[in-house]
Amino acid sequence: GAGVSQSPSNKVTEKGKDVELRCDPISGHTALYWYRQRLGQGLEFLIYFQGNSAPDKSGLPSDRFSAERTGESVSTLTIQRTQQEDSAVYLCASSFPQTNSPLHFGNGTRLTVT
Amino acid sequence: GNSVTQMEGPVTLSEEAFLTINCTYTATGYPSLFWYVQYPGEGLQLLLKATKADDKGSNKGFEATYRKETTSFHLEKGSVQVSDSAVYFCALSPERALTFGSGTRLQVQP
Numbered sequence: 001g002a003g004v005s006q007s008p009s010n011k012v013t014e015k016g017k018d019v020e021l022r023c024d025p026i027s028g029h030t031a032l033y034w035y036r037q038r039l040g041q042g043l044e045f046l047i048y049f050q051g052n053s054a055p056d057k058s059g060l061p062s063d064r065f066s067a068e069r070t071g072e073s074v075s076t077l078t079i080q081r082t083q084q085e086d087s088a089v090y091l092c093a094s095s096f097p098q099t100n101s102p103l104h105f106g107n108g109t110r111l112t113v114t
Numbered sequence: 115g116n117s118v119t120q121m122e123g124p125v126t127l128s129e130e131a132f133l134t135i136n137c138t139y140t141a142t143g144y145p146s147l148f149w150y151v152q153y154p155g156e157g158l159q160l161l162l163k164a165t166k167a168d169d170k171g172s173n174k175g176f177e178a179t180y181r182k183e184t185t186s187f188h189l190e191k192g193s194v195q196v197s198d199s200a201v202y203f204c205a206l207s208p209e210r211a212l213t214f215g216s217g218t219r220l221q222v223q224p
Contacts, residue, residue: 033211035214041216042216043158043205045211056211091157100146100163102148102163107157
């Protein structure tokens, strides 16, 4: 059983470019989360998908950030016109839909905007 | 709003020392509480959880008790090992997405 897979593991991009980050959740996990972790800080919630329900986008920091999920599988997080403050580790997690089901995290994508 | 406050690290201990990592929270309603751990080079993983007041979560020798009266969920271990060196995150779940604390780095020296 594979865990949550994220790609790329590292991404260096120039300021102003767009980036796409990918997350493959664990099979059967209908819930999927994106978090951001800036250096030395805690995890910042970005967006949450649950099955076919409308996603909870309340954590997205600006309209440059968007995410999609195809059914109950792969999700992509897109950051347009990247800024230096977007540099962080972007973590994806998935879980079963039941309340308090543990989250299973990927190893993250380290994004560096130069 | 919901928030979690953890003691700042790093916490440096000798092997077999007693560990406490403080965690307090602010939340509406009755959230569930969690500790997640991130070992070097690995993703975050659930360490333990408690879903209601006075519950005690435990795993791998770690324990934490859900204290509603003090809004706390402190992590403890009686005798730490070098292999416990990691970053520990306290989190709460009032509804769906977890709210995490900033993490506490633990370094255990032989």
